Amino acid sequence: MPLPLDRIRASYPALSDGYAYLDGAAGTQTPTPVIEAIADAYRRGIGNVTGTFPASHRSDAIVAAARAAVADLVGGAPDGVIFGPNMTTLTYRLSRALAGPEDEVVLSRLDHDANVRPWVQTGATVRWAEVDTVTGELPVKQYARLIGPRTRVVAVTAASNILGTRPDVAAITALAHEAGALTYVDGVHATAHGPVDVRALGADFYATSAYKWSGPHIGAVIADPALLETLKPDKLAPSPDTVPERFETGTAAFADLAGVTAAVDHLAGLLPGEGTRRERLLASMTAAEEHEQSLFAELLDGLSTLPHVTLYGKPARRTATAYFAVAGHAPRQVAEHLAGRGVNVWSGHSYAWELTGALGIRDGGAVRAGLVHYNDRSDVERLLEGVRSIPPGRP
Structure with missing residues (x-):
């Protein structure tokens, strides 16, 4: 069963500010309940x-x-x-x-x-x-x-x-x-x-x-x-x-x-249903994972078509989390550019200290965009549009 996304998004007051919240890996927004x-x-x-x-x-x-x-x-x-x-x-x-x-x-x-x-x-x-x-x-x-x-x-x-x-x-x-x-x-x-x-x-x-x-x-x-x-x-x-x-x-x-x-x-309660709370959690979180992965496939496909973008890692099984760099631009600059277009992402090492060291990018890290259950297709489209809009030389 698909998530009732309009109802879910309406329960998060912060989402009404017009930004695309793709910074869930650093902390999600909080619903009214x-x-x-x-x-x-x-x-x-x-x-x-x-x-x-x-x-x-x-x-x-x-x-x-x-x-x-x-x-x-x-x-x-x-x-x-x-x-x-x-x-x-x-x-x-x-x-x-x-x-x-x-x-x-x-x-x-x-x-x-x-x-x-x-x-x-x-x-x-x-x-x-x-x-x-x-x-x-x-x-x-x-x-x-x-x-x-x-x-x-x-x-x-x-x-x-x-x-x-x-x-x-x-x-x-x-x-x-x-x-x-x-x-x-x-x-x-x-x-x-x-x-x-x-x-x-x-x-x-x-x-x-x-x-x-x-x-x-x-x-x-x-x-x-x-x-x-x-x-x-x-x-x-x-x-x-x-x-x-x-x-x-x-x-x-x-x-x-x-x-x-x-x-x-x-x-x-992400999905309507009956049963114990544990049973309802298993159903809701399974639906949330399917929703995130569907959107994430579009996000990865979009980023992978951009010649100036480098994606890090391609694990077989992963959460809906992308870590990428834009050629010629510091990760912080990319995040600032996207913020100016109403898209929230994170940049830096994100405390993955050993991993960014192994990747050779600990100094500056990369840009992280992550999806959670309240994200929708428009969030992905805005991210991709924002990355495409970064001009050569500087954001």
Whole structure:
């Protein structure tokens, strides 16, 4: 079933400003139900959790609802959902509980630096999985020689945030588990672009960020509660020792967590239908992926016909994310030119530090245009028209 795009777009107030929002890989816009859920939490009154009064009880309920919603989104358990201000902060925190100088970790050059640097800085010995810089693929075969008896963690992305590459995560995690290693999967870019099943991926830990899928700036890591029980992170002495609370430092952003639940409900309702929220999410996100890929084929075809455009990567399976350069023009100049024509794109390395280094373009990076479920054909046409309009010599 196709997405009811007019209805979906009407639910995003920001889209009324006339711009083509092709910067979803840097953060999506926010629909009215999410905005209202956050505002309503403040209007009704919230307090810190575990108190004796109604405002505190409301916060208790908000946190529980948000854990259940994120668990439905990715196929996890509510008691295994850890919240924090962002994925980077949570990954730093969990990396310290999972690895140290006596361990080995296997990292990939495909990953965003948030799933690289925290592990490097544990002092563990790093073994690198390399990217095919022509195709943008992350070959699985290399993991058989990289993973060994001292491997504690294999960290890998579910989708590159610049090339869109979707590596065979399940095959990589299977090799890790055969060696007794744990897996930490960065799903920040992937989650917005299709259905997610953490068990099928083999992810012991799955990280995501709500602002990439129409929610507020909240990060989450999902794991098996029984696995979390085996870990003892640093924490304040009087803070809870229960799971998942012992991984959450400080007071939560309760109103934003109300927005997290609303964002998941919004995604579950992209298509009309019945069933559990998990079932509706699978249907809606499958339709969203089909919609994005249909538009993306037009975007890639259009860019590939332009002689002054270089496209990076051609992975077999990818999210609707294009990374390209325009001959004779700095990526920032291209982005500024497109912004002047009402098209929002990103430029630079986009924190894909190792990957842009491997591609030889870390200094300046390239231009990134990404599609999400609320984009339409006119957005693609405006991007292509904008790139075509860049004159020789300067934008």
